[in-house]
Amino acid sequence: MEMRIEKDLLGEREVPAEVYYGIHTLRAQENFPLSGYRVPHVLIQAIALIKKAAAEVNAELGYLSPEVARAIAVAADEVVSGKWRDQFIIDALQGGAGTSTNMNVNEVLANRAIELLHGKRGDYTLVHPLNHVNMHQSTNDVYPTALRIAAIWLLKPLSEGCAALQEALQDKEAEFAGVIKVGRTEMQDAVPIMLGQEFSAYAGAIARDRWRLYKVEERLRQAALGGTAIGTGLNADKKYIFMVNDRVRQYAGIGLARAENMIDVIQNADVFVEVSGLLKALAVNLGKIAHDFRLLSSGPRAGLGEIKLPERQAGSSIMPGKVNPIIPEAVNQVAFHVMASDMAIAMAAQSGQLELNPFMPLIAHHLLESLTVLTNAVKILTEFCVRGITAQPERCRELLDTSQVSVTALAPHIGYDLAMKVARTAMETGRTVREAALQLGVLPEERLDAILDPRAMTRPGIAGAQK
CATH class of the missing domain: 1.10.40.30 (Fumarase/aspartase (C-terminal domain))
Structure with missing residues (x-):
């Protein structure tokens, strides 16, 4: 394998000649063989978008040549489009407050820009990962801003999924309006209720979640770009600070605004705790609904059997004919996972010290994963379960009459x-x-x-x- 030599603070290392990442990424890969999870690509895309905006603004202000800025911007566009995923090799859990991830992006963009300028990868005299790609930036302002952008991007499909689930539950509310059954409290017979009324409560819970997620996006729109290391803006041109935030807002397609207090935004991660808490609330509601579906469909003859769930796959390797409530079970597992992630996010946010939180990678991993798995869970619950639920009115009446x-x-x-x-x-x-x-x-x-x-x-x- 052909190698190239790169240097950093700690010395020299051989790096495979064909890769776009460099020595900083290689060391991080060696240092953090932890989870096997990669940094979420949506976060990489958000960082690349910031790098594009920064390069263009720095060129307009005369700090970068137009050719170098254009090459960095093209490379960033490629990453945002989904290319070069195999070049982002660092574990999601890493020390350094996200510096390794930022450097991974810097190196990939620099080497791809070098290639676009007809140079040889590793020739950082053409495009340097720090002097050019990272100009007027720090991991400490780029990483949390990118996380905010990525979270907003992922919130939108989750909110849309909740809207579809709410609509599906409301359709069942109308469909089951005439089915009377036993209402239960503490797992004991209570008073009569319409099956449609039960589904109206499920729809109401999801409607609240949908509204919370819609509103929480506003809390994520404060950007710290230009704050550099600790929010004071050291080594960042004042014009750059205003221009780069405007440019990122344009490219990200969201209502991003420069934070009035960038010191606060860089060191405090409570906004991510707030978002995670609302994701936990959604997980709680989804879990409750999934539990109810499993209970109401139990049997089908020796249990309640008041509703029938769509049959998705055979349920047993030993019991012929058995079909299990696999979609609600999967949703329950997602709910447990998100609730556990919320605790990890809270602990990480609380554990930051002074002017920086070094545990941002853990926050990013859990927050973005929670957004992703919840979106998928809401989708399968809607499409593979709720839309196909049928009532069993005869069974409902039988249990009511004997109660x-x-x-x-x-x-x-x-x-x-x-x-x-x-x-x-x-x-x-x-x-x-x-x-x-x-x-x-x-x-x-x-x-x-x-x-x-x-x-x-x-x-x-x-x-x-x-x-």
């Missing part, structure tokens, strides 16, 4: 103690609530029929109340 949930409606008319006696009689004799009430003579038959109408119990008011 004692209607006894609650008697309490306003005959008192709690006598209603409890009706319930106990029904339980001990195996009769229905209506039959037990007639046996005890608590009310005339016509009054009982009006009070014990289960559909009346699903609406506000006192069932069977005489006007």
